[in-house]
Amino acid sequence: MADDSSRTRKVRGRKIRSDRSSKAGRRAKKELARTAAANARDRDGDSPLSEPDEVVPELFVETDAVASLRDRITGWLEADQPVHLIGPTGCGKTALALSAAAERGRPVVWLNGDEAVDTAALVGAHAGGERYKEDDRFVGGVSKQTEIVRERWVDNPLSVAVREGATLVYNEFSRSDPSAHNVLLSVFEEGVLERPGKRGEDRTIDVHPEFRAIVTSNDVEYAGVHDQQDALLDRFVGVHVDYYDEETEREIVSSHVDLPEEDVETIVRATRALRDELDVVVGTRAAITAATGITVFDGDEEAIDEGLLTELFTDVLAPKIAGGNGSIEELRASIGETI
Known part of the structure; x- marks a missing residue:
């Protein structure tokens, strides 16, 4: 009977050791996962470095x-x-x-x-602080508590x-x-960055x-x-940095919008003409937006209709005259005349 209980205890002991080993392994894996997640947050979230x-x-x-x-x-x-x-x-x-x-x-x-x-x-800058307490029980029967505040x-x-x-x-x-x-x-000038508000020896970098x-x-x-x-x-x-040459502008528009080469050429040519004639800034971004509009509103037309092009550029450039810098009608007329 004693021998049986001894065997049982040994089996139980092996099981306990096995369970503790598994738990330690799982804890180690969790710790590694937490560390990796923290590093990822530091690099991709909180850190401005890319x-x-x-x-x-x-x-x-x-x-x-x-x-x-x-x-x-x-x-x-x-x-x-x-x-x-x-x-x-x-x-x-x-x-x-x-x-x-x-x-x-x-x-x-x-x-x-x-x-x-x-x-x-x-x-x-300082982003809050850390406040914690330390208990000192070095002398038996005496408890000394110290509150520490550390700025972050x-x-x-x-x-x-x-x-x-x-x-x-x-x-x-x-x-x-x-x-x-x-x-x-x-x-x-001096190769030193001063950090106002930072105290101590590391006030400068x-x-x-x-x-x-x-x-x-x-x-x-x-x-x-x-x-x-x-x-x-x-x-x-x-x-x-000025607006690029016509070839580069065509390449830029083509990289953003899937249109036939002749349509891109028409839009870029119109953009450059409007840039010369109008009193508002007509950037390459306007050409990209107008080209996007063509993909939405042009339907199955083989060639871009001048009336549609006029309306598209009017929509694209209208925000630039908001606030009393002219009327939409005047803008549309100038665009239509230029196109």
Whole structure:
């Protein structure tokens, strides 16, 4: 009888050890999964860093004209010069900036300018704090409790870019308040980023030698655009981006919209004529939108009807005259006459 119970206990012991081993394995797998998920969140969610191949626009067209302009940008970046892309709306500045940034093979940080961007939005800020208590029971019978508050600092795009040696692409740079950009002066001139509000020895960051910056802005005055300080603008080189040649514009439209070659040619020719004749900005984006309209409204017509083309471009360009800059009737008449 004793022998039987002994055997039973041994079997039970093996089972317990087996269960504990399985549980430990499952815990290890869960811990690995949690770690992997946390790393993915840090990289893809909270972190502003992107890999170069992730930022290239999907439908980016590369003709000789585009490649030549991009080579100018990357050349200045290699010379350690921040680049300011200046040009009319809808000419492809943003896509060109992202392509040039990706060409460097370094991580890319994206930032979009607007009125809400201040110094903290660029460099970082305190994001709440951590509060916890520690119990000290070193002496028997005596309990000492200490409350500790630790502030949590979160770096924002500029701090991440200068520390990691990334390429900062700052779109619509001139829409942000100029006072927010004072921190850029020491970055470009002294190679140091000051982080106001950060205390301690790590208040400053030494700029990584591979850090570069590309900013974009429009070359005409729009609502919400600010004049930036001369001391900062003097540290950029300005590359003017204009509308591309007709061949490149046809390639761009064809990459976005599935239309016969002759239809694309008609739309691009009309776009370029309207650009010369009208007082509103007629960008390549307008050509893409009009081409999209053709796929919706043209039906089975063999050739694009001039009346339909006039209506389409009127719809596309009408928002530009909203707010008292002319009437829709006048716009339609000018478009019809040009087409």
